[in-house]
Structure formats: C-alpha cells, structure tokens
Amino acid sequence: MKVVKFGGSSLATGKQLEKVLQIVKADKERRIVVVSAPGKRYDSDTKVTDLLIQCAQAVVNGSDYSPYLEEVLDRYASIAKELDLSSDIITNIKNDLLDLINKYSNKDAFMEAMKASGEDNNAKLVAHFFKTRGLDAIYISPKEAGLIVSDDPGNAQVLSESYDRLYSLREEKRIIVFPGFFGYSEAGDVVTFSRSGSDITGAILANGVKAELYENFTDVDAVYSVNPSIVTQPKEIKELTYREMRELSYAGFSVFHAEALIPAYRAGIPVQVRNTNNPSASGTRIVSSRNNINGPVIGIANDKGFCSIYISKYLMNREVGFARKVLSILEDYHISYEHMPSGIDDLTIVLRQDQLTRKSEQEILTRISEELQVEEIKVEHDLALIMLVGEGMRRNIGTNARASTALAKAGVNIEMINQGSSEVSMMFGVKETVVKKAVKALYEEFFV
Amino acid sequence: MKVVKFGGSSLATGKQLEKVLQIVKADKERRIVVVSAPGKRYDSDTKVTDLLIQCAQAVVNGSDYSPYLEEVLDRYASIAKELDLSSDIITNIKNDLLDLINKYSNKDAFMEAMKASGEDNNAKLVAHFFKTRGLDAIYISPKEAGLIVSDDPGNAQVLSESYDRLYSLREEKRIIVFPGFFGYSEAGDVVTFSRSGSDITGAILANGVKAELYENFTDVDAVYSVNPSIVTQPKEIKELTYREMRELSYAGFSVFHAEALIPAYRAGIPVQVRNTNNPSASGTRIVSSRNNINGPVIGIANDKGFCSIYISKYLMNREVGFARKVLSILEDYHISYEHMPSGIDDLTIVLRQDQLTRKSEQEILTRISEELQVEEIKVEHDLALIMLVGEGMRRNIGTNARASTALAKAGVNIEMINQGSSEVSMMFGVKETVVKKAVKALYEEFFV
Numbered sequence: 103m104k105v106v107k108f109g110g111s112s113l114a115t116g117k118q119l120e121k122v123l124q125i126v127k128a129d130k131e132r133r134i135v136v137v138s139a140p141g142k143r144y145d146s147d148t149k150v151t152d153l154l155i156q157c158a159q160a161v162v163n164g165s166d167y168s169p170y171l172e173e174v175l176d177r178y179a180s181i182a183k184e185l186d187l188s189s190d191i192i193t194n195i196k197n198d199l200l201d202l203i204n205k206y207s208n209k210d211a212f213m214e215a216m217k218a219s220g221e222d223n224n225a226k227l228v229a230h231f232f233k234t235r236g237l238d239a240i241y242i243s244p245k246e247a248g249l250i251v252s253d254d255p256g257n258a259q260v261l262s263e264s265y266d267r268l269y270s271l272r273e274e275k276r277i278i279v280f281p282g283f284f285g286y287s288e289a290g291d292v293v294t295f296s297r298s299g300s301d302i303t304g305a306i307l308a309n310g311v312k313a314e315l316y317e318n319f320t321d322v323d324a325v326y327s328v329n330p331s332i333v334t335q336p337k338e339i340k341e342l343t344y345r346e347m348r349e350l351s352y353a354g355f356s357v358f359h360a361e362a363l364i365p366a367y368r369a370g371i372p373v374q375v376r377n378t379n380n381p382s383a384s385g386t387r388i389v390s391s392r393n394n395i396n397g398p399v400i401g402i403a404n405d406k407g408f409c410s411i412y413i414s415k416y417l418m419n420r421e422v423g424f425a426r427k428v429l430s431i432l433e434d435y436h437i438s439y440e441h442m443p444s445g446i447d448d449l450t451i452v453l454r455q456d457q458l459t460r461k462s463e464q465e466i467l468t469r470i471s472e473e474l475q476v477e478e479i480k481v482e483h484d485l486a487l488i489m490l491v492g493e494g495m496r497r498n499i500g501t502n503a504r505a506s507t508a509l510a511k512a513g514v515n516i517e518m519i520n521q522g523s524s525e526v527s528m529m530f531g532v533k534e535t536v537v538k539k540a541v542k543a544l545y546e547e548f549f550v
Numbered sequence: 551m552k553v554v555k556f557g558g559s560s561l562a563t564g565k566q567l568e569k570v571l572q573i574v575k576a577d578k579e580r581r582i583v584v585v586s587a588p589g590k591r592y593d594s595d596t597k598v599t600d601l602l603i604q605c606a607q608a609v610v611n612g613s614d615y616s617p618y619l620e621e622v623l624d625r626y627a628s629i630a631k632e633l634d635l636s637s638d639i640i641t642n643i644k645n646d647l648l649d650l651i652n653k654y655s656n657k658d659a660f661m662e663a664m665k666a667s668g669e670d671n672n673a674k675l676v677a678h679f680f681k682t683r684g685l686d687a688i689y690i691s692p693k694e695a696g697l698i699v700s701d702d703p704g705n706a707q708v709l710s711e712s713y714d715r716l717y718s719l720r721e722e723k724r725i726i727v728f729p730g731f732f733g734y735s736e737a738g739d740v741v742t743f744s745r746s747g748s749d750i751t752g753a754i755l756a757n758g759v760k761a762e763l764y765e766n767f768t769d770v771d772a773v774y775s776v777n778p779s780i781v782t783q784p785k786e787i788k789e790l791t792y793r794e795m796r797e798l799s800y801a802g803f804s805v806f807h808a809e810a811l812i813p814a815y816r817a818g819i820p821v822q823v824r825n826t827n828n829p830s831a832s833g834t835r836i837v838s839s840r841n842n843i844n845g846p847v848i849g850i851a852n853d854k855g856f857c858s859i860y861i862s863k864y865l866m867n868r869e870v871g872f873a874r875k876v877l878s879i880l881e882d883y884h885i886s887y888e889h890m891p892s893g894i895d896d897l898t899i900v901l902r903q904d905q906l907t908r909k910s911e912q913e914i915l916t917r918i919s920e921e922l923q924v925e926e927i928k929v930e931h932d933l934a935l936i937m938l939v940g941e942g943m944r945r946n947i948g949t950n951a952r953a954s955t956a957l958a959k960a961g962v963n964i965e966m967i968n969q970g971s972s973e974v975s976m977m978f979g980v981k982e983t984v985v986k987k988a989v990k991a992l993y994e995e996f997f998v
Contacts, residue, residue: 345895416796416812420886422884426878446797446975503957506954517970519968520892522966522967
C-alpha cells in the first residue's frame with residue numbers, strides 16, 4: 103500500500119488532474135491520495151489558499167469579501183469545466199464557504215477553517231473527478247478518519263492516538279482521497295499544520311496505515327545535488343537518507359520542510375519524490391540507510407542570512423560555565439544558535455540573523471559584555487553557510503582537503519569550518535557576497 | 551629596566567650561577583633578578599623543591615626527616631663550595647629550615663613555607679654570591695616588597711594593591727634578587743603560586759616596576775615551531791604574540807604555563823625567552839602584536855588525552871536551550887569542555903578525558919540521555935588535538951587547504967576541524983595513534 107501526495111501545482115488545472123488520475127491508476131498500490139489546494143498555474147498566479155486568506159480577512163474586517171469568494175470559486179469552476187464535471191460540485195463548494203462565512207464568530211477558528219477549506223474542497227472535487235472516470239474513490243475527512251491534533255493553530259502536532267485509528271483506513275476498498283494540511287482538535291475544531299502541511303498529512307497517513315512507500319509528487323524530476331539557480335542542470339540525486347535530506351533542507355534545499363517527514367521517518371517508511379509532469383522519471387528516494395556508492399558528497403546546500411557573535415576573553419577556556427552563561431542570555435531572547443566554534447580564549451556563535459532586532463542585538467551584546475566581563479565582542483552580519491552533505495563522508499580521507507583546495511583556488515576565504523559532529527556533513531561559512539562562487543567551485547570539484 | 555628570571559636548571563650548580571652572574575653583569579638594565587630553587591643537574595637528579603616536599607612530609611608524618619634535610623643542605627653546600635662562598639650561608643639556610651621545622655603546627659602553612667624556602671634561600675645565596683663578585687646586590691623578600699596574594703595555597707593570585715607597592719622597587723639602586731614562586735597572604739603567611747610559580751613572580755614584578763622587558767632564562771635557545779621530540783631540529787620562533795604563545799602552550803607547548811604571563815600581558819611588556827647556557831642566542835620574543843611576515847603558520851602544537859561525547863537527536867537544532875542543558879550537566883561535575891562542534895541534529899563535546907572517571911562518565915551519559923531524551927550518545931576516547939597557530943592565518947586564503955591536503959596525503963583521517971573563532975589558530979582532531987604522522991606532515995608542509 104502506497105500513500106501518494108500531490109502538491110498544489112499538480113492540482114492547479116484540469117490538465118494536471120488528468121495526469122494525477124493516470125498516475126493513481128497506473129499502480130494498484132496507490133490507495134491513499136493526499137491532496138493540496140490548487141496551486142499556481144503560472145508564476146504570477148495566486149494560490150487558492152492565499153485567495154481564501156484574503157477572503158477570510160475581508161470577512162473579519164467587515165469589508166466586501168465577494169470578489170475574493172468569486173475568485174476562489176472561479177478557480178474550482180475552471181477545473182471542473184475543463185474536466186466536464188457537473189456544476190453541482192461548485193455549488194457544494196460555494197455553499198460550504200458561505201456556510202463558514204455566515205457562522206463566523208471566533209476569528210482564529212474562522213481563519214483556520216477557511217484556510218483548510220482549500221484542501222478540503224479540493225479533495226472532494228478530486229474524489230468526484232476520479233469517480234466520473236471510473237475509479238472507485240471516496241473522499242474521507244480527517245475528522246472521520248480520526249486525525250486528531252493539538253490545538254495549536256498553524257502549528258498543529260499530531261496526537262499519537264491518531265495512528266491507531268488511521269490504521270483502519272487499510273480496510274477501505276475504495277481509493278481514499280484525503281485533504282492535506284489540517285486535522286481536528288479534540289474539541290472538534292479545524293487546526294492547520296505548519297508550512298508544507300500536506301506533506302505532513304501524507305507522512306502521518308503513511309505512518310498510520312504502515313504504507314510500504316510514501317510517494318510525494320511535485321513539479322521537479324528529482325532532488326538536485328545543488329541549487330539549480332547557481333549551477334545549471336545539476337545532477338539529480340537518486341537516493342539519499344533522511345539525515346542527508348535533513349541536512350540539505352536545513353541549509354536551503356526547499357523540497358521538504360524538515361519536520362514534514364518525521365512521521366514517515368519514525369516508521370522507517372521510504373519517501374519517493376516524483377514529478378507529476380514526468381511520472382516516468384524515477385525521482386529521488388529518501389531512505390533510512392543506503393550504501394555509500396556515490397562518492398563522499400551527495401549534495402551541496404547553501405543558505406544566507408546568518409550572523410556571528412565573536413566573544414574573546416583571556417583564559418576563557420578555564421572558566422567552567424562560560425559558554426553555558428552565554429547561551430542562557432540568548433535563551434532569554436528565545437534565540438537558537440546554529441553553530442558555536444570555539445578557540446581557547448574565544449567563542450563564536452553563529453545564528454540566523456532574522457532572530458535579532460537592532461535593539462535585541464545591542465541588549466545581548468551589552469549583557470554578555472557586562473555579565474561575563476569579556477574583553478572583546480563583535481558581530482559580523484551577512485554570512486552564508488555551505489553544507490557538503492553525504493553519508494560516510496568522514497570515512498573518506500581527504501574530503502576536506504578537496505573542498506578547501508577548491509575554495510582556495512576560487513579565491514574564496516573560509517570564515518569558518520565546522521566538521522566533526524555530524525558524520526554526514528561538513529560546513530563552511532563564507533561571506534554572502536562570495537557564496538555563489540564558492541558553491542560553483544565545490545560543485546565542480548565533487549560532481550563534474 | 552629589565553626583570554630577569556632564571557629557572558631551576560640555570561641555578562642548579564655553581565657553574566650555572568657563574569653564567570647567571572655574567573648575564574646579569576652584561577646589561578645594566580637587568581636590575582631585578584627572580585630566582586627559582588636549584589633544579590636538576592642531570593636528567594635523573596631531583597629538584598630541591600621536591601626534596602623539600604619529601605622532608606616536610608617526613609616532619610608531618612613524624613618520621614625521620616634528617617636524611618632529606620641533609621640532602622637539601624648538600625645541594626646548597628655543593629653550590630657554595632663550587633663558588634668559594636663562606637660556610638655561613640649554609641649555616642643560615644640550615645637554621646632557617648630547622649626553625650621552620652621546630653615551629654611546625656599547622657600542616658598546610660608548614661608545607662607552603664617549606665616549599666617556598668627553596669626559592670627563598672636560593673635568592674639569599676645568589677645575592678650573597680653576587681656581592682662576593684663585586685655586584686652590588688640585595689635580597690628582597692616578597693613580604694618586604696609587599697607582594698600580597700590571595701590565601702589560596704598552591705594557587706595564589708596576586709592582589710592588585712601589590713602593584714603600586716612593587717613600583718617602589720624602582721628606587722632601589724642595588725641589584726634586587728627576589729625569590730620566585732610565592733607571596734604573602736594579608737595575614738602574613740607564605741602562599742605559593744601554581745606550577746611555573748617563578749615565571750608568575752617575574753611577570754608580576756615586570757608589571758609592578760613597569761619594566762621595558764621581562765627576560766626569562768631557561769635551557770633552550772628558543773621556542774621551537776613544533777615539538778622537537780616529533781621533528782628533529784625544528785625551526786626556532788623569533789617572535790610571537792601572547793595569543794600565539796597561549797594557543798601553543800594550550801596544546802602542549804611547555805615553555806610557559808598559560809597563566810604565568812598574564813601580569814606582563816596586561817601591562818603590554820614583552821617577554822624574551824633566552825638560554826642561560828647560550829646567552830648570545832637571541833631567543834624568542836613574545837609581544838602584544840607583530841607584523842605577519844613569516845607565512846601563515848608560526849607553530850604547530852599537539853596534545854593528547856582528549857575524548858569526545860557525541861549526542862544525536864532528531865530536530866535538536868530546533869530545541870532552544872539544548873546545548874545549554876548539556877553544559878549544565880557537565881558543570882555539575884565541574885567539567886570544562888574544550889570544543890563543541892555541532893551539526894544540525896547532533897553535538898559533539900570535546901574535553902580532556904582526565905576530568906572523567908569511569909563512574910562520572912557513565913553518570914553523565916545517563917543524565918544527558920534521560921534528561922534530554924537523546925536518540926544516541928557515545929564517547930570516543932584517546933583523541934589528540936593539533937593546533938596550527940599563526941596571527942593573521944584567517945587572512946591567508948588556502949591555509950586549511952594546504953593543511954588538510956598534507957594530512958590526506960599522509961593518510962591521516964581528520965576526526966574534527968574547528969576553525970572560525972580564533973583568528974590565530976586552526977584545530978584538527980585526530981586519533982592519538984596517528985598524531986605524530988599528522989604533525990610531521992603539517993611541519994613538512996608549512997616549514998620545510
């Protein structure tokens with residue numbers, strides 16, 4: 103049994119839905135289909151979810167929401183028309199939305215329900231479409247299936263008791279079409295997941311029904327070994343581990359949001375990333391472990407927007423508790439750090455700079471300076487991190503030599519190196535201004 | 551005005567004292583001479599300080615101390631005889647020691663006074679010797695000079711009010727011979743400094759009298775660029791900064807104990823390391839800053855006896871406070887860590903393994919495991935750290951590339967790299983079994 107998830111761009115038009123139908127029909131094991139709301143049809147298009155948020159905001163503000171509502175309905179209607187579906191389906195969606203709007207009382211609950219309706223109505227539409235084409239499909243709602251989540255709007259966490267209930271979905275003989283992005287609180291309210299919410303729903307269902315595979319259809323042929331906006335036509339990754347995926351997505355790879363795969367990871371279920379627009383491409387498989395056959399480096403990720411706080415104090419090294427005290431000050435500002443390389447008398451803390459305001463930055467520097475009696479403290483902004491990722495990299499003597507030689511030849515100064523904790527990655531910090539040059543040089547070294 | 555300190559091997563025999571005399575006479579600015587107790591005359595010899603400790607221990611145990619006392623007196627007597635000094639000086643030393651022994655009541659105070667007597671009596675002997683050779687010299691005791699320290703036996707810290715009093719030593723026209731290794735508490739008791747205590751005394755006096763230079767005479771021509779037991783006849787370092795010295799001594803260079811130079815460092819006084827047995831050699835100068843003219847690397851230090859604790863937990867990176875909690879647990883065991891490289895979902899803590907017992911190691915692992923709910927935790931023992939040290943290393947693109955390429959060619963696997971905090975060093979962690987091979991390869995790369 104496979105759980106198959108389709109992203110918004112795979113469901114944006116009737117033509118896309120035809121592809122989805124063929125994909126589902128092509129493999130009898132594809133028994134649970136998780137759908138997003140219709141996404142963008144072209145670059146400047148607006149996602150249905152964003153239209154729904156605008157509509158809901160208008161309702162909350164007491165302004166005229168009807169143009170937004172029309173636009174939402176038009177999107178569904180154009181798909182229905184393309185697919186020759188009965189107009190009943192659009193009437194039902196309209197009634198559903200008007201019903202939500204008319205019952206509006208609590209703002210947060212209303213916003214959640216409106217946002218989730220994009221997936222929910224799309225799942226109904228897709229189930230209907232499947233049926234008209236002879237597939238025995240059924241829409242099942244998260245409430246009915248027992249997908250119960252914490253009451254944490256926009257960041258719901260699945261409650262563990264859900265998994266047992268979801269297991270009974272295995273008994274359904276029809277193809278299940280399931281809306282992504284949300285579950286229900288114990289009180290019975292709609293609560294949405296975070297970003298990439300439909301990916302989360304798919305991973306939860308895969309875990310619940312103990313699927314053999316979780317197929318995630320998107321609009322790229324595979325996970326690429328490097329950001330295609332820096333290197334043209336980079337190599338595709340055929341297979342990578344959860345840890346490799348996590349390290350890559352941490353540092354800028356956007357295929358999956360890190361948390362999305364946890365339920366599948368916990369159950370050891372492999373994930374196959376595939377392209378709705380090119381289903382014959384084998385895609386990228388994410389697995390628990392793999393044989394290290396592709397050389398030390400499988401991918402190069404990079405991310406901007408970091409800063410470093412450098413702290414120096416003679417004999418810092420002898421002060422038991424020094425770093426702990428610095429971290430406590432950061433914690434007071436709810437700041438998490440990324441890396442903390444240290445010398446003997448100095449310590450550098452690397453963090454995402456969007457966590458700091460000009461004011462909190464100044465306060466933190468002052469507190470560290472005064473409370474820890476440091477000799478020097480300074481901040482460097484606009485750093486980029488580059489991660490070389492690959493299982494077993496450490497067992498390969500010379501990976502760092504190759505990487506740092508490539509960077510030196512390209513004239514890139516390394517501000518920072520962090521190797522030694524993760525066995526699957528090596529991190530280089532460079533100034534943002536040279537990050538593209540650095541990534542290109544590393545790609546040349548390891549992939550060309 | 552220069553403060554000149556002589557180590558134990560420079561004062562072990564009459565012949566050595568003759569060299570010391572010539573050195574002091576050779577430069578009119580050498581006005582304050584800090585002396586250690588007589589050290590070893592040959593490899594298997596015993597230092598006078600160690601004889602004094604054995605003697606004091608016998609007194610404390612109520613056993614026969616006279617053989618030890620004899621041995622101590624013999625050492626001074628052989629020096630006096632070699633130099634044709636009057637036997638009064640030995641009688642005075644004997645009376646001083648017997649006086650201490652007869653007044654024995656409090657064990658700690660007694661041990662401190664006996665230990666310190668090695669330097670104290672030697673200073674008296676050296677002053678007497680200088681006078682017999684026509685040098686107008688005077689013994690001055692730390693009490694008389696006002697060198698007041700905290701009452702922390704074996705780890706005394708100079709009290710800041712001492713410096714003003716010591717400044718008046720400038721007015722003394724005679725050459726001052728001053729015993730190293732100890733000061734007096736505010737209650738008037740002898741309290742010794744830590745290891746390398748005479749170096750500390752010299753640095754304190756240099757600071758107090760605002761010396762232009764602190765000359766530290768020992769038995770090597772210079773600070774070498776690498777451990778001479780690994781590389782034969784390594785290059786000498788002509789000039790290095792305090793920070794470079796500190797980084798080198800942290801990782802195994804034994805010329806100075808790290809804390810010893812702080813008082814001179816604070817006052818910006820340069821230190822010249824010279825050889826009593828070869829005073830024409832220019833030695834090594836330790837300064838506050840230097841021009842970076844000798845290539846990126848000035849020295850390669852290495853030290854053994856480290857271990858690493860590896861901790862892994864999925865999404866660790868998102869847990870604000872994770873590292874702080876780990877460090878708090880270590881702090882409960884008074885353990886200081888050296889380095890803490892981190893991945894996204896993992897953290898490695900490198901520490902000196904002599905801080906751990908089998909029992910405390912197990913307790914720490916259990917606490918981290920249970921309190922932080924980690925997925926994996928493991929310890930690796932017997933690691934060595936190698937430090938490449940040099941001011942301005944970071945400004946030199948490619949230092950890491952050269953180092954890691956040299957290590958790769960030598961077949962050395964790098965367990966860990968830490969670069970990015972200190973601007974004057976780069977750290978590599980390797981297994982102890984390959985450290986010599988690694989250091990040789992790095993020396994070849996940067997110095998040959």
